[in-house]
Amino acid sequence: MHCEMILEEYHEKQPIYLKMQEFILEKLKKSFETKGVVVAGIESRIKTEKSLIGKLEIKGYKYKTIADITDILGVRVITNYSDDVDIVAAIVENMFEMDWDNSVDKRKMLDFDRFGYISLHYICRIPASLFHDDAMPEINEFRFEIQMCSSLQHVWANMHHDTGYKTEVEIPVEYQRNMSRLAGMLELIDEQFSRIRKEITDYRRKVQALVATGNFDEVPLNGDTFRSYLELKPFKRLADKIASINQAEIYEDSLMPYYNVLIRMNMKTLGDVGRMYKECKDAAYQLALLQLAGTGLDIVAYSVTLQNLCIVYILKKGFGEGGLVQMFALLYGKSDYNNQRAHRIYEQATKLKLV
């Protein structure tokens, strides 16, 4: 009889659960965004009537009212990496009122020889300090469940659920064993992903430290290292000198498009880029002087520095107009104009005795 009352309450209190769901999702999304936490997804559901009836049939004796059931509203936060589950958990703990007696860290419950759905389940309430509605006081009384797991744990949980682990039909041992084997494999993959991320982060830190200390010959040239190098404003003196030709303003655009040009010029380390700067900066300035003096153009892009350095380097290395055409094609795509531009610059470089 009391199960019927709970079902009645379930229908009656739907607007409250819906309001809670909306609020919790918005709050979590905003909080992850502000804290810079990237999650793979946030899912939520309000338990279906069918599922609730199933639960009441098995454990109905445990519940006096709907408020005793902690998973009518369920939220699942899925992280890309298993390491991030703890970060999400910390945010949840700070945001909501925790029911520690009913929260479960299934990751700690598994025996050494068992694999399975390893996620963190928190039972929470929305504290009145966070949200309150006089018309719906239950919003601060009803509990809800937040599950936190990695993408792979989520996949495993879905597959496990889909294959019917909640049914009363006895699952053959062989099937259970296969599911466990898969869970073990996914756990290993999860660990590897976290490890790879940590190694990449360590590598980036190490490279940034090398860049900061100026050991450029030890730093391989790649997209990451070049970006860090550019933060040091390595071509600022040249930019200032070029800007002084017409007392121009410098517009700080990105030099990243030139990364592919440097690679094409066979540069291997940041040391190579530094040497190019040292060897070509005077001629790069001379080229800018020839092009800009008397034009009255009083704005230049910062990228004009690397543009001219690359032009001078290509010509000094004897790659001629063809080399310039290739550079322009890399930067802007193929066009007939690239040939005209290369020819014009080659003539200017001849005047400057660069070739």
Place this chain on the structure above:
Amino acid sequence: MDIKIIKEGQKTIVILDGRIDTSNAEKFQNDIAPLLVGDNPDIDIDCSGMTYTSSQGLRSFLTLQKSVNARRGKMVMRNMNPQVKEVFDITGFSNIISII
């Protein structure tokens, strides 16, 4: 400098004719003001009639490009004559603005 702005479906065609220099730079800035609003702009600037641009013109194009980027749109300048293109090249503006 004459400027025509034509709406063709989602695309905005801008046709430029003449010089952009100190004498008309402010007018040009005002003329392109309508292009600085709206979501996901798709702006195609026909420069075949443009004969010169000063730094003020470059600044206006830069303002427009930045505004388009901020609104996740796209902008291209096309049919530029070689003399005008050279201004964009020697100032490094060819690296900022898509010119085809």
